[in-house]
Amino acid sequence: xxxxxxxxxxxxxxxxxxxxxxxxxxxxxxxxxxxxxxxxxxxxxxxxxxxxxxxxxxxxxxxxxxxxxxxxxxxxxxxxxxxxxxxxxxxxxxxxxxxxxxxxxxxxxxxxxxxxxxxxxxxxxxxxxxxxxxxxxxxxx
Amino acid sequence: xxxxxxxxxxxxxxxxxxxxxxxxxxxxxxxxxxxxxxxxxxxxxxxxxxxxxxxxxxxxxxxxxxxxxxxxxxxxxxxxxxxxxxxxxxxxxxxxxxxxxxxxxxxxxxxxxxxxxxxxxxxxxxx
Numbered sequence: 001x002x003x004x005x006x007x008x009x010x011x012x013x014x015x016x017x018x019x020x021x022x023x024x025x026x027x028x029x030x031x032x033x034x035x036x037x038x039x040x041x042x043x044x045x046x047x048x049x050x051x052x053x054x055x056x057x058x059x060x061x062x063x064x065x066x067x068x069x070x071x072x073x074x075x076x077x078x079x080x081x082x083x084x085x086x087x088x089x090x091x092x093x094x095x096x097x098x099x100x101x102x103x104x105x106x107x108x109x110x111x112x113x114x115x116x117x118x119x120x121x122x123x124x125x126x127x128x129x130x131x132x133x134x135x136x137x138x139x140x141x
Numbered sequence: 142x143x144x145x146x147x148x149x150x151x152x153x154x155x156x157x158x159x160x161x162x163x164x165x166x167x168x169x170x171x172x173x174x175x176x177x178x179x180x181x182x183x184x185x186x187x188x189x190x191x192x193x194x195x196x197x198x199x200x201x202x203x204x205x206x207x208x209x210x211x212x213x214x215x216x217x218x219x220x221x222x223x224x225x226x227x228x229x230x231x232x233x234x235x236x237x238x239x240x241x242x243x244x245x246x247x248x249x250x251x252x253x254x255x256x257x258x259x260x261x262x263x264x265x266x267x268x
Contacts, residue, residue: 034227037220044216045256048209051200052259055193062191092178099171106168138186 021120028124029098032091040088090131097123163222170219177212197263206264213256221249 017023043065050061063069065085068078101119104110110119184205188195199205228241 030227033220033223037224041216041220041252044212045252045259048200048213048256048259048263051193051197052262058193058196089182092182096175096178099175103168103171134182134186 021117021124025094025098025101025120025123028094029102032095032098035091036088036095039084040091043084043088086131086135089134090127093130093134094123094127097126163225167219167222170215170222173211173215174219177208177215180208181212200260200263201266203264206260209260210257213253213260217249217253217256221245 047061050057064074064077065081066078068074101110101123104119110116184199185191188199200209225241225245228245232238232241
């Protein structure tokens, strides 16, 4: 930093404030976004690459991420795969809901304290509900 | 960048005049993802099975293949912009900034290229 060192007080940091819904969904937007970027896009590339590689490589993908026919270590990765896939689904719905919230904030609306807290809470409610419905549909139909 | 006069301390620290494009591009790709990702999720959820033949046949059709190519372009661009903001917030040393700059300008392009080549291979009947 080019500024001269200063003795002026620093602004209080995270632990000082009482947590509210807006703070929570703000950091959730960043966490889910980066999670989707690193884990989600990584898995997307593995999936599409395996699919392009042919039947054998696609089967390897399915075995390690979901099916675990070999047992042993594959059981662990397949369990992890299910957790990650459900987690990515939730992360997507949460990031989508807070992203739409950002669109609303971008037009200058939704800054009143009560409305801001209400819509923030609703994004979490939506992401949990949408994730449950999506996986209930996939697994139970 | 000097450290003597007050003007010397602030030279080179002003706006790069690229922020608006970054902001707008984030929104534009967000709208794209809003269409593309639900399309992918609904398509996968509606498939009768997820074996190779079913998924490969689906991905090889023109509309799904187009959507997958667009997903590779759109998600990687959106992710690149978002991860860049995160890195700008948390990385303060010059060496780290150079590493982050290399990372953010190379990896998303490489990832998207691999994804597109894969989809094209599926769609044009390789494997």
